Amino acid sequence: MKKTPLYILLLLLFAVNTSAQNKTPFNVADLKLTWQSAEENHLNSGDTHVILTLSNKGKKPIPASGWSIYFNTGGAKSAGIDSNIIVKQVNGDVFKLSPGKSFALRAGGVLKSDLRTGNIKNATDFPKGFYLVFDKQPGKGFPIKTEFDNTANIDEREKQLAEKVYNQNQLIKSVPENELPPVLPTPVKYTRELGTFNLTSAVKISTAAVFAKEARYLASELSKVLGKAPAVATGDKSAGIMIEQDKAIAPEAYELKVTSSQITIMASTATGAFYGIQSLKLLLPPTAWASVQQDLKISNVIITDAPRFGxxxxxxxxxxxxxxxxxxxxxxxxxxxxxxxxxxxxxxxxxxxxxxxxxxxxxxxxxxxxxxxxxxxxxxxxxxxxxxxxxxxxxxxxxxxxxxxxxxxxxxxxxxxxxxxxxxxxxxxxxxxxxxxxxxxxxxxxxxxxxxxxxxxxxxxxxxxxxxxxxxxxxxxxxxxxxxxxxxxxxxxxxxxxxxxxxxxxxxxxxxxxxxxxxxxxxxxxxxxxxxxxxxxxxxxxxxxxxxxxxxxxxxxxxxxxxxxxxxxxxxxxxxxxxxxxxxxxxxxxxxxxxxxxxxxxxxxxxxxxxxxxxxxxxxxxxxxxxxxxxxxxxxxxxxxxxxxxxxxxxxxxxxxxxxxxxxxxxxxxxxxxxxxxxxxxxxxxxxxxxxxxxxxxxxxxxxxxxxxxxxxxxxxxxxxxxxxxxPDWATEKDVALSESMYNTAWSTFANKVARELPRLNNYAGGFNYRVPTPGAIIKDGNIEANMQLPGFVLRYTTNGSIPTNTSKIFSGKIPAAGNTIKLRAFGANGRSSSVLKLN
Missing domain, CATH: 3.20.20.80 (Glycosidases)
Structure with missing residues (x-):
């Protein structure tokens, strides 16, 4: 179609109008918001006194109207101390800040305003998702730079917590591998025996026909650690892994026996057979999923197991x-x-x-x-x-x-x-x-x-x-x-x-x-x-x-x-x-x-x-x-x-x-x-x-x-x-002191088992971002002592205020507390680390 001068003029007018609509009153990138928790339990209200700071890095003033800043929080309100900023709830956790009647923010200037919000105890309580909306562009939001400062009484609180964690961790004692349950969760009954079974991709799996699907699953899972799936057949009594049916076993129960010559899983249902397979996988070394293995040694064991709850x-x-x-x-x-x-x-x-x-x-x-x-x-x-x-x-x-x-x-x-x-x-x-x-x-x-x-x-x-x-x-x-x-x-x-x-x-x-x-x-x-x-x-x-x-x-x-x-x-x-x-x-x-x-x-x-x-x-x-x-x-x-x-x-x-x-x-x-x-x-x-x-x-x-x-x-x-x-026995023991003693022993054993199980999750199913516990610490007789909830992690520290890395000094025994800014951190074998614990 031939474009007439009128058509071109209309296009130009539309472009000019659109440009005018998209032009903002100021550059949002010039605005920075700082949210500082100044005082907990302000005036015994249970609220936190917050100092909100707006910094204008631009070359022109921020208008005193025509915009609002939206954000999410569990609750916030103007403190009534000044009228620089007005806070209103939009709905749910959505709030907005708008300029008050005293708002003034010149070029290069800073404006502080006092707000109140619910108690801030941890990172979850900080407001989130700040963005600015102009009244003339109500459908668009512009994210803004935000910083948080929550220094009110934090160091003292963290020290008190570190001491509490230290005392809790004192219950954990190192337990040898052979004294731990062979799999997690703990089986109903198990017996460790001498010897090992040598698992390779050449090992065959023989299955009852009713468990064929589960046998194929096991072969597929073993291929991830052996590089090749073992062959699956039925009725081969010479196979290295046998999955057989015993209808007398309870529906979700199983029996697993590992000898030096054969692995046998017995169950009445496919579900029971599947749980036997999962326990067999848990008998593999936790590091098995890190790379393809030529062979794997599985310790001989007899497990009889069933769930407590359905x-x-x-x-x-x-x-x-x-x-x-x-x-x-x-x-x-x-x-x-x-x-x-x-x-x-x-x-x-x-x-x-x-x-x-x-x-x-x-x-x-x-x-x-x-x-x-x-x-x-x-x-x-x-x-x-x-x-x-x-x-x-x-x-x-x-x-x-x-x-x-x-x-x-x-x-x-x-x-x-x-x-x-x-x-x-x-x-x-x-x-x-x-x-x-x-x-x-x-x-x-x-x-x-x-x-x-x-x-x-x-x-x-x-x-x-x-x-x-x-x-x-x-x-x-x-x-x-x-x-x-x-x-x-x-x-x-x-x-x-x-x-x-x-x-x-x-x-x-x-x-x-x-x-x-x-x-x-x-x-x-x-x-x-x-x-x-x-x-x-x-x-x-x-x-x-x-x-x-x-x-x-x-x-x-x-x-x-x-x-x-x-x-x-x-x-x-x-x-x-x-x-x-x-x-x-x-x-x-x-x-x-x-x-x-x-x-x-x-x-x-x-x-x-x-x-x-x-x-x-x-x-x-x-x-x-x-x-x-x-x-x-x-x-x-x-x-x-x-x-x-x-x-x-x-x-x-x-x-x-x-x-x-x-x-x-x-x-x-x-x-x-x-x-x-x-x-x-x-x-x-x-x-x-x-x-x-x-x-x-x-x-x-x-x-x-x-x-x-x-x-x-x-x-x-x-x-x-x-x-x-x-x-567990400690749950039903009526003597309070004895029950607590039994619990502490069982808890220590369980913590040791978890510590040995966690490395499996570095690679299993693609790997998981599990939490490495933060160390506990106490200042005693002028020295810092530290410990961990889970054994097997290495504690490292710095004395110059820097964040510990996996090459920092290893914490061993105790170190002097005076005159240093000490930071502690736990590291796993794969470099995964805990949060940083600051002392002094």
Missing amino acids: HRAFMMDIARNFQQKQEVIKLIDLLSLYKFNVLHLHLNDDEGWRIQIPGLPELTEIGSQRGHTINAKNRLHPSYGSGPDAANKAGSGFYTRADYIEILKYANDRHIKVIPEFETPGHARAAIKSMDVRYDRLMKAGKAAEANKYLLRDVNDKSVYRSVQGWDDNVINVALPSVYTFLTKVTDEIIAMHKEAGVPLETIHFGGDEVPAGVWEKSPAVANVLKQDTSVKNVDEMWHYYFSKINTMLKARKLYLSGWEEVGLRKVTIDGKKQMIVDTRMADQNIHVDVWNNLSGNEELAYKLANAGYKVVLTNVTNLYLDLAYNESISERGQYWGGYVDMNKPYAFIPYNYYKNQKENEEGKPIPAGYFDNKLQLTDAGRANILGIQAPLWSETLISADKFEYLLLPKLFAVAERAWAVD
């Missing part, structure tokens, strides 16, 4: 922050090696929907994407520091239908059951906002019936609430018929995926956690239900209304309902106060509940629900929440609202009497003697309703695979031990 679960939260499919595959390899049999996938939350559902594209187009947004019509708000860019791999992402099917198949081949979770009715903002976009699109197209089909909120609801995480629009309205249409659709699509994968589906987890007060109180849809259904007495009874419907829907599909503890609870008014009590109406219906709340005042909850008839998975926050920080150090990432969880907390957990070994509460304060004397105990029926244990790893702080693995390991070893191994 439900040995790990919960992976990929909703708050996303992990790529390959990380899930790696995790499955890890879980199966240490004999977990359940992977609970938390697939949605306020901050993300992570699985493709055919027919509902908005769930992933909107609900799986996070970035700067004005109204959540194009994506979700950027939570947990994910920033303005929707391409952020932690904030955005989802599994396609094909991805999920692949995960199912991979897990099933390794005898792991996947439980998909769809958190409802709370924690559902990603789904709600996605279906809002669908609703708006179809309403504009004049398709009102279709628009309302999957709507998750009452558009006329005027209820006011705020969730624990700060959201005011994250709860599904359970009075709407469209809610059940939506959840039925999701359920049927998940069923179809499992069917295509050829993997059984027994349950879907529908959450039930943390619905805030105020929800549904001013909803016309809820008022209509209360009017029409006289069995629903009040708004609080909408809870039972909802889960009864979900339970019925699942039963019709031959599935059982799983959920968090609240599924088995009801809210009632006692002495004018609302309280949660066990709802017996839902008991004895094969409803499985993950009970996390054993915080002060709720210690009995798991046992109450089990005694009432619910199937309980112990998920106690104080012992099993792996997202809790290892300890109080400022450098440790992780939550701490339920206390601190190092490897010793899950190891010390006693499932049938978890009161017995609870030494401190969620605040780290000692529990007084006799505190648990009158607490509810499990009945025989309640004991039978304890299915097992689960360790969740919530992902608020997990912005990478490395951070996920750091909080996961080595804690996961202790969870594996407690879920599989027999009830």
Whole structure:
């Protein structure tokens, strides 16, 4: 087409207009923000006094209006000391800073402002994801330079912690290899014998036909260390490795015998044979996966083994922050090696929907994407520091239908059951906002019936609430018929995926956690239900209304309902106060509940629900929440609202009497003697309703695979031990002093076993970023003494304030404390190191 002068003029005008719109009032790169924690517990408020500094490196002043800085935090507010900066909550953990009436920042200048925020105890508490938005470009965010300074009382706190860790580590004594269990978790029974079996790629595997799949798996695994897969056959009695069936053995049990001439695995089921294979792999030297080996020596041993619990679960939260499919595959390899049999996938939350559902594209187009947004019509708000860019791999992402099917198949081949979770009715903002976009699109197209089909909120609801995480629009309205249409659709699509994968589906987890007060109180849809259904007495009874419907829907599909503890609870008014009590109406219906709340005042909850008839998975926050920080150090990432969880907390957990070994509460304060004397105990029926244990790893702080693995390991070893191994003697010993002595000996043995097991994870399944414990240290008689939780690491130090490296001086015995700035660090054989411990 011939271009006319008018056409060219219009193009020029458009270009000029676009250029004017894209021109910013100042260069964001010239602005730097420093967040300094100046005083903890400011004015006895529990808050931290923060000094916010804005530095202008540019050659012109920063305007006193026309822009805002967005960021994520658990809470922040103007301190009222000055009016330079105004802080407002946008929603959830999203806040923004705007210029106040006294704001003035000249070229090359610095502006300080006083703020208050929640208590800052570790790196997790620092705000994250700062970016600037101009009023005239509301759809775009510009990341800004940010520095943090948290020097308030830190050195003294770290010294106190170092001494505490040192005293804890004193319990750990070196134990010879031949006195340790041969594999982890500890087998029911084992006998070490003299001699070794020489494993090479020439060794043949003979299998009973029923175990052919497991035999091929073993051959494939051995090929990774031997360079070539051993041949697999049936009925060859001369083969070096025999996998045989004995129907008298319990379903998940196995027997493994290694002699100098042959390895034999006996089991009744494929699952038992698989666990025997995993134990055989664990008998290989931990360094075997580092490179191809010509041959491997396996010590002769006889193992008879079976799991304590039938439900040995790990919960992976990929909703708050996303992990790529390959990380899930790696995790499955890890879980199966240490004999977990359940992977609970938390697939949605306020901050993300992570699985493709055919027919509902908005769930992933909107609900799986996070970035700067004005109204959540194009994506979700950027939570947990994910920033303005929707391409952020932690904030955005989802599994396609094909991805999920692949995960199912991979897990099933390794005898792991996947439980998909769809958190409802709370924690559902990603789904709600996605279906809002669908609703708006179809309403504009004049398709009102279709628009309302999957709507998750009452558009006329005027209820006011705020969730624990700060959201005011994250709860599904359970009075709407469209809610059940939506959840039925999701359920049927998940069923179809499992069917295509050829993997059984027994349950879907529908959450039930943390619905805030105020929800549904001013909803016309809820008022209509209360009017029409006289069995629903009040708004609080909408809870039972909802889960009864979900339970019925699942039963019709031959599935059982799983959920968090609240599924088995009801809210009632006692002495004018609302309280949660066990709802017996839902008991004895094969409803499985993950009970996390054993915080002060709720210690009995798991046992109450089990005694009432619910199937309980112990998920106690104080012992099993792996997202809790290892300890109080400022450098440790992780939550701490339920206390601190190092490897010793899950190891010390006693499932049938978890009161017995609870030494401190969620605040780290000692529990007084006799505190648990009158607490509810499990009945025989309640004991039978304890299915097992689960360790969740919530992902608020997990912005990478490395951070996920750091909080996961080595804690996961202790969870594996407690879920599989027999009830230890120290757990049932009634003499308190003797029980503690027995525990200390067992704990020392376990720590030694973990220390020898960790090198396997340098290379297994691609290698894992496990945490190397920070050393403990104490200043005594003018000298520094130091130790480690796990034997086998080398302590190195510097005296000039520099960071120790793997060539720094080796710490041996003690060094003088005076006159030096001493820093300590632990190193493994592969150069992996701990955090730095600063003393003096």
